[in-house]
Amino acid sequence: MKDKLIVVAGGGGFIGGHLVAELRQKGFQNIRVVDIKPYDQWYQHFEDVENLQLDLALIENCKTACEGAVEVYNLAADMGGMGFIENNKALCMLTVLISTHMLQAAHGAGVARFFYASSACVYNADKQKSEDVVPLREEDAYPAMAEDGYGWEKLFSERMCRHYREDYGLETRVARFHNVYGPFGTWEGGREKAPAAICRKVIEAKLSADHKIEIWGDGKQTRSFMYIDDCLYGIDAILQSDNVLEPINLGSDEVVTINGLVDIVEEIAGIKLERSYNLSAPKGVNGRNSDNTKIAEYLNWAPGIKLREGMEKNYAWIYDQYVAKYGK
Ligand code: NAD
Numbered sequence: 001m002k003d004k005l006i007v008v009a010g011g012g013g014f015i016g017g018h019l020v021a022e023l024r025q026k027g028f029q030n031i032r033v034v035d036i037k038p039y040d041q042w043y044q045h046f047e048d049v050e051n052l053q054l055d056l057a058l059i060e061n062c063k064t065a066c067e068g069a070v071e072v073y074n075l076a077a078d079m080g081g082m083g084f085i086e087n088n089k090a091l092c093m094l095t096v097l098i099s100t101h102m103l104q105a106a107h108g109a110g111v112a113r114f115f116y117a118s119s120a121c122v123y124n125a126d127k128q129k130s131e132d133v134v135p136l137r138e139e140d141a142y143p144a145m146a147e148d149g150y151g152w153e154k155l156f157s158e159r160m161c162r163h164y165r166e167d168y169g170l171e172t173r174v175a176r177f178h179n180v181y182g183p184f185g186t187w188e189g190g191r192e193k194a195p196a197a198i199c200r201k202v203i204e205a206k207l208s209a210d211h212k213i214e215i216w217g218d219g220k221q222t223r224s225f226m227y228i229d230d231c232l233y234g235i236d237a238i239l240q241s242d243n244v245l246e247p248i249n250l251g252s253d254e255v256v257t258i259n260g261l262v263d264i265v266e267e268i269a270g271i272k273l274e275r276s277y278n279l280s281a282p283k284g285v286n287g288r289n290s291d292n293t294k295i296a297e298y299l300n301w302a303p304g305i306k307l308r309e310g311m312e313k314n315y316a317w318i319y320d321q322y323v324a325k326y327g328k
Pocket of ligand 1 (some may be wrong): 009010011012013014015016034035037054055056057074075076078079080098117118119120176177178179180181189191202274
């Protein structure tokens with residue numbers, strides 16, 4: 001089966017790039033990678049796979065992408081951290097064109113298995129009002145009150161995946177990612193998420209004489225963050241499973257405040273910074289964590305890489321990128 005055609009949509013992005021690297025490492029020889037970005041902007045770019053630069057909002061391009069494929073991973077989306085999704089709701093919802101057309105094309109091409117990357121942003125906002133967070137169980141997505149824009153698109157597309165499975169027999173699998181982080185991701189420019197943004201700000205402060213950091217919100221928001229290696233393991237296990245038919249959490253349950261995350265990065269950097277809080281910046285919900293009961297039960301596994309361990313690798317990579325771009 002190592003020569004079956006596997007398609008990674010959004011493979012020029014953070015998670016897609018890692019997925020392609022992993023599939024190559026596992027010995028898959030027939031990989032097609034598709035992304036809208038010019039090749040020089042892909043986070044990881046491999047010459048020994050088929051690379052296509054296509055806009056997957058268009059059905060013809062999705063057909064080209066899915067032709068002959070046995071498995072499809074759909075990781076393509078117009079997305080970013082809170083700063084991006086709070087200010088680009090229409091753009092985020094337009095990703096529904098990619099999600100829908102990819103399902104149509106995969107079904108038309110006779111694809112056997114289809115992975116869809118959903119998000120913890122599908123969860124009902126009312127259940128995330130307190131920093132003293134109760135971990136989110138899969139059923140907490142309903143009654144629906146998802147994150148405006150981005151979250152609603154994900155919820156709709158999750159349901160499309162379900163109906164394609166039930167109505168047409170396409171074996172869809174859906175994971176709700178909770179904040180994934182790691183090397184080869186966005187670390188500046190406005191789409192970066194909290195772990196990368198905090199690393200960059202700490203590095204900036206460390207390399208300058210200005211030992212200050214601005215934190216979005218009051219820093220008391222609680223979150224969990226999953227290292228990319230756990231994410232990759234989970235994607236594979238979920239796609240190949242025969243029991244995970246409904247959307248399932250794929251996230252760490254090690255909860256931390258944003259202040260706590262800054263503490264960790266300061267410790268790694270060996271510096272203490274003066275903190276200021278920007279209360280008008282996008283900060284997202286007050287509390288969010290992943291309930292991993294279901295994944296542990298279904299897959300006998302749950303993400304376990306410690307935040308401190310993953311952030312060391314993340315910090316080291318962003319440090320190198322920063323110095324390469326801006327100097328010391
Ligand atoms: P990313 O932005 O790095 O990757 C997404 C890729 O999709 C980008 O390279 C982008 O160019 C591509 N894309 C966008 N529009 C396209 C189009 N019209 N045609 C073709 N390609 C297009 O994001 P990521 O962090 O790798 O996320 C991958 C998936 O996981 C996305 O669906 C995202 O919503 C989901 N997700 C990610 C996280 C996270 O913490 N990173 C959390 C929840 C869900």
